[in-house]
Amino acid sequence: MSAREKILNTIAINQPELTALPLIDRNALIRYEDVYAQFKTVLESIGGKVELVQDITELKEQLIADKASGNFVVNTIAALGDVDDQVVSFTASELEKLEKAYIKGTVGVAENGAVWIYESQMVNRLLPFICQHLIVVIDKKDIVPTMHQAYDSIDVAKEGFGAFIAGPSKTADIEQSLVIGAHGARSATIYVIE
Amino acid sequence: MKTTHAALAEKFIADEPRTDWHDETLWFVREKRDKAAHGLPEWEQLREWGSQIKNHTLSNLYNYLKEFEEKAVANGIKVHWAADGDEHNKIIHEIIRKHNIQKIVKSKSMLTEECHLNEYLQEHGIEVVDTDLGERIVQFRKEPPSHIVLPAIHLKKEDVSATFHEHLGTEKGNNDPQYLTEAARQHLRDKFVQSQLAITGVNFAVAETGGFVVCTNEGNADMGAHTAPVHIACMGFEKIIPKAEHLSVFLRLLARSATGQPITTYSSHFHKPRPNQEMHIVLVDNGRSRQLGREDFRNSLKCIRCAACFNTCPVYRRSGGHSYHTAVAGPIGSILNPNLDMKANADLPFASTLCGSCTNVCPVKINIHEQLWKWRQVIAAEGYVATSKKIGMKGMDFLLSKPKVYRFAGKMGRWMIRIVPFVVNNKLNVWYKQREMPEPPKESFRDWYLKNGKTNKK
Numbered sequence: 139m140s141a142r143e144k145i146l147n148t149i150a151i152n153q154p155e156l157t158a159l160p161l162i163d164r165n166a167l168i169r170y171e172d173v174y175a176q177f178k179t180v181l182e183s184i185g186g187k188v189e190l191v192q193d194i195t196e197l198k199e200q201l202i203a204d205k206a207s208g209n210f211v212v213n214t215i216a217a218l219g220d221v222d223d224q225v226v227s228f229t230a231s232e233l234e235k236l237e238k239a240y241i242k243g244t245v246g247v248a249e250n251g252a253v254w255i256y257e258s259q260m261v262n263r264l265l266p267f268i269c270q271h272l273i274v275v276i277d278k279k280d281i282v283p284t285m286h287q288a289y290d291s292i293d294v295a296k297e298g299f300g301a302f303i304a305g306p307s308k309t310a311d312i313e314q315s316l317v318i319g320a321h322g323a324r325s326a327t328i329y330v331i332e
Numbered sequence: 333m334k335t336t337h338a339a340l341a342e343k344f345i346a347d348e349p350r351t352d353w354h355d356e357t358l359w360f361v362r363e364k365r366d367k368a369a370h371g372l373p374e375w376e377q378l379r380e381w382g383s384q385i386k387n388h389t390l391s392n393l394y395n396y397l398k399e400f401e402e403k404a405v406a407n408g409i410k411v412h413w414a415a416d417g418d419e420h421n422k423i424i425h426e427i428i429r430k431h432n433i434q435k436i437v438k439s440k441s442m443l444t445e446e447c448h449l450n451e452y453l454q455e456h457g458i459e460v461v462d463t464d465l466g467e468r469i470v471q472f473r474k475e476p477p478s479h480i481v482l483p484a485i486h487l488k489k490e491d492v493s494a495t496f497h498e499h500l501g502t503e504k505g506n507n508d509p510q511y512l513t514e515a516a517r518q519h520l521r522d523k524f525v526q527s528q529l530a531i532t533g534v535n536f537a538v539a540e541t542g543g544f545v546v547c548t549n550e551g552n553a554d555m556g557a558h559t560a561p562v563h564i565a566c567m568g569f570e571k572i573i574p575k576a577e578h579l580s581v582f583l584r585l586l587a588r589s590a591t592g593q594p595i596t597t598y599s600s601h602f603h604k605p606r607p608n609q610e611m612h613i614v615l616v617d618n619g620r621s622r623q624l625g626r627e628d629f630r631n632s633l634k635c636i637r638c639a640a641c642f643n644t645c646p647v648y649r650r651s652g653g654h655s656y657h658t659a660v661a662g663p664i665g666s667i668l669n670p671n672l673d674m675k676a677n678a679d680l681p682f683a684s685t686l687c688g689s690c691t692n693v694c695p696v697k698i699n700i701h702e703q704l705w706k707w708r709q710v711i712a713a714e715g716y717v718a719t720s721k722k723i724g725m726k727g728m729d730f731l732l733s734k735p736k737v738y739r740f741a742g743k744m745g746r747w748m749i750r751i752v753p754f755v756v757n758n759k760l761n762v763w764y765k766q767r768e769m770p771e772p773p774k775e776s777f778r779d780w781y782l783k784n785g786k787t788n789k790k
Contacts, residue, residue, distance in 0.1 A: 142413035145569070145617045150394045152625030157391045159574065160384040162581070166374045180594055230525045230559040249372075249584075250594035263558040263606055267551045267598070285580035285595075294576045295541035298407075298604030299558075302583070304595050307551040311466035311482065313489045314357055315509040320465060321517060321524070322551025322598065 162286060173248040173281045174330060181251030185318050186305035187327040194218065194275065194331050201240060209237035214261045215275060225262045233262070239269040243303075246281040246328070247288045252304035253328060254288060257297040266303055272323035274303070277331050337683040341651035354486065355649040361482070362643040364592025365693065371594075372584075381581050383697035386634035389573055390624065396539040396572050397615070403542025404613060407604045412614045417447030420616045424449065424531070424564055427612060428458060431562060433528045437520075439546070439553035440464040441533030442480050442637055443566050443616055445659035446672075449531075460531070461523045463552040465516050472499045478653030480660055481590050481639040486652050520552070530556030534567035534613075535636070536582055540575045543603035544613065547586065547596040554600055563605065564612040568620055570633040582636060585695035589638040623671045628706045632667045634696040639664075641690035641700055647683055656680060663690035667703040670711065678716035681707035739778065746772040 139147075170176040178188040191197060194217050201218050204211045212222045218240060225233070241260055243253035253274050257263055266272050282288050294300060307322030318324060345351045369375045389396060401411045414420035420443075428436070436453075438444065438460050450460050450471075462471045466483035470476065472495050477483030484492065489507040496502040502515045532553045537544040544565055546553045557563045573582065587593040605611035624630050642648045642662035653661035658669045658677060666680035681704045690700040711717055712725070731738050748755050749772040756769050763769070 140413070141415040141419055141617075144415055145413055145615075145621055146394060146397065148617075148621035149397070149569075149624060152621055152630075153393050154391050154624075154627070154630065157384070157387050159388045160381045162381060162577075163377075166377050168372055168374060184593065184597075234521065234525055247595075252595050252599070264555075267554040267558065285584050286577075289577050289580045294538070294579070294601045295407075295543055295603050298602075298606060300601045301554070302595065302599040304597050304599075307549070307597055309465045309513060309550050310591075311464070311469065311484050312492050312509040312512055313487075314360070314482075314485075315489070317510050317513040319517065320513060320550035320552070321463070321520060321555050 164286065167284055167286060168249065170248050170283050173283055174278055176248040176283075177246050177251060177281050177330075180249065181305055181328060184251055184305040185308060185316075185326070186251055187325070189327065189329050190278070190332060191329050192332050197240075197275065197329060204238055210235050211238045211240075212236060212261075212265065212269070213240045214259065214265070215240050215242045218275075221261075223261065225265065228262055228264075230264060230268065233264055233268045236265070236269045238271045238273060239265045240273045240275065241266055243274045243276040243328075244280065245288050245291050246276045246330070247283075247285055247302070248281055249284045250304055252285075252288075252302040254292050254300060254302050256292075257299040260299075263299050266301070267307075267322045270324050272303070272306070272326045273329065274326065275329045275331060281330070335657055336679040337651065337655050337657070338679065340655035340657060341683075344652040344655055345650065350488070351650055351652075353488070354652060357485065358643045358649045361591060362640070362693070365589055365640055365643065366592075368588035368592040368594065372588075378581060378585055379695055379697055382585050382636075382695055383634065385573060385578050385581060386696050390570070390630060390633055392574075393569070393572070393624070396574060397569055400537055400539040400542055400572055401615075403540070405542070407542045408611070409542065409605065410610070410612045412612060414614055414616045414618070416618045417616070418452075420444075420447045420566065420614055420618070421449050421452040423614055424566075425453065425456060425458075427562065427564060428453070428529065431528065433562065434458075435523070435526050436460045436529045436531065437463050437523050437527040437552075437556040437560065438531040439533065439548060439556055440467055440483070441531065441566050442660055443533060443568050444531065445477065446568075446618065447566075447616065449566075461520070463520050463523065463550075463556060464548070465513060465550060465552075468516060468520065469495060472496075476654070476659065478661065479639060479642055480637055480662075481642075486654065521555075524552075524555040524559050527556055527560040529562045529564065530560035531564050531566065532557055534565050534571050535586070536579060537567055537572050537613075538574075538576050538579065539572055541603060543576075543601055544571075545579060545583075546600050546602065547583075547598065548600075549593075549597045551598055554598055557600075557602070558606070561608065562610045562612070563602075564614060565602070566614045566616065569615050569617060570620055570635075586636055586638055589640040589693065589695040619672050623668075626671070629667060629671065629703055631698050632664065632671075632700075632703060634698050635664050635668070636696060637664075638695055640693040640695065644689045644693050646685060646687065646689070651683070656683070663700045663704065664698070667698075667700060667707060670707050674711060674714060675716050678711045681705075681711060682721075739776070742776050746774075746776070
């Protein structure tokens with residue numbers, strides 16, 4: 139008998155009688171008067187930066203300046219200018235010097251400051267993790283109160299990969315002292331488009 | 333001589349200031365958990381939902397595992413089944429051999445600790461680099477993690493500094509956590525970029541979609557998994573949940589319970605390998621299907637490994653993770669490990685005051701302290717308790733079932749502590765160790781009640 143059969147057979151014998159799944163009552167969930175304000179407060183409390191921008195074109199100049207600095211900067215947002223599609227096939231050693239990445243997010247979560255980013259928005263799965271500084275752009279209307287509404291508005295299996303990212307990489311593994319910039323981005327700035 | 337929790341804890345508490353520091357540090361994490369939990373009015377409801385989803389999953393595990401496998405295979409993931417730790421290790425070894433892999437990075441996976449994967453591979457001449465900062469620290473020191481979420485919580489920054497000075501050439505005596513973390517970042521970036529295989533754990537696997545979620549704060553799981561041409565994700569089969577929408581409940585509970593964060597920095601959802609990548613999932617039993625059949629203990633399979641029960645436990649905080657001599661320490665470890673090896677872990681259910689704090693903070697409502705108590709009975713019935721404890725229990729049984737003998741013994745005890753205190757205040761009495769004996773009362777409650785009870789009634 140294979141391990142698979144052995145395991146499944148034992149489970150079939152040992153699993154208890156079927157119980158029901160709970161109904162998640164949305165009326166029981168926390169509500170925020172201002173989801174943007176909550177999103178900003180929480181994200182800044184965990185090391186992220188949040189800025190409200192009237193129009194995405196305001197970021198264009200910043201991107202141009204970033205690219206002119208000579209640093210390796212990647213843009214994946216069409217509304218900001220040319221998209222650096224070529225990074226799709228870049229390896230880790232080619233991306234290792236990546237200073238900054240501009241990435242569009244799908245939905246922001248007020249309760250925890252997380253932003254969902256699909257693989258197609260990252261262009262390359264490594265991008266938001268390997269860059270030194272992460273720039274994420276989301277629309278204000280796409281901020282939802284909690285994770286329940288966030289999962290309503292995304293399809294986790296639509297693409298091969300996707301992630302909720304909440305602020306910069308961090309660790310407290312040395313004596314519980316918080317250090318920002320463990321293995322991933324050292325800073326995370328979220329621009330929220332009005 | 334077998335090492336027991338009590339013997340190992342005695343070594344740990346020999347350093348009193350460090351014990352106090354350990355105690356306070358973990359209590360601080362517990363307080364952060366409270367603050368995060370109290371921030372959500374629906375917290376108790378969330379726990380209840382989490383518990384019910386897990387109960388339901390265990391009651392339909394057969395179907396969910398088959399559904400998960402089918403969907404994962406359709407997504408292009410290779411699914412393996414391992415009956416025990418040895419099979420798990422062999423499956424991974426075989427993949428390594430097939431691809432002639434030399435460079436391996438691993439993010440945190442308590443399952444691989446449980447299966448002793450690193451040791452197994454090392455015996456076959458294969459080096460694995462642990463990439464979680466805490467795990468890398470303890471790996472350099474050739475120690476196991478002492479906590480499932482905070483692997484190096486037993487160490488001070490001076491210890492880490494000395495370890496990094498030795499292994500990474502950092503400045504001697506530079507204890508700055510920022511500096512030390514930066515050194516690890518540079519060192520591990522090289523390892524990520526060169527990696528040929530990334531091994532990760534799994535926090536949740538979704539039956540409906542055939543995908544899995546890995547949560548980290550550091551980003552180390554992602555750095556490895558998106559770099560290496562081969563990714564192996566290892567999971568105990570109880571990590572399965574029915575639907576993607578249920579992730580909302582568990583991601584809300586997990587980080588708040590673990591460290592008081594609203595969510596981990598990265599909650600990565602893997603569904604398909606990237607082009608030219610090979611993705612594997614190893615589904616491991618290792619005693620879990622047996623635990624599922626133990627009615628009193630199956631609830632332990634609901635655990636989401638947040639370690640809230642560790643941080644709140646007065647025994648864990650004052651004895652340290654290594655005293656539990658198992659991969660998963662703390663209260664939850666003490667109800668999981670007797671299932672793996674009852675004889676070797678017979679001491680663990682006794683390493684508790686049964687105060688119940690673990691049960692109160694558990695995000696999926698596992699009745700941990702009740703299971704500890706029930707394991708004690710199973711272990712006693714199987715004959716695995718120490719002789720001294722057995723004699724003690726027999727004596728107590730005799731004493732407590734005979735009121736007259738009990739009253740006489742009480743009188744004798746009070747008399748002895750008062751008149752001949754050295755009879756109890758000596759090394760042979762384990763209750764005297766690190767404690768003063770209490771002032772004996774002049775009379776028992778019963779005597780007092782017989783005198784005053786009736787008159788005070790009206």
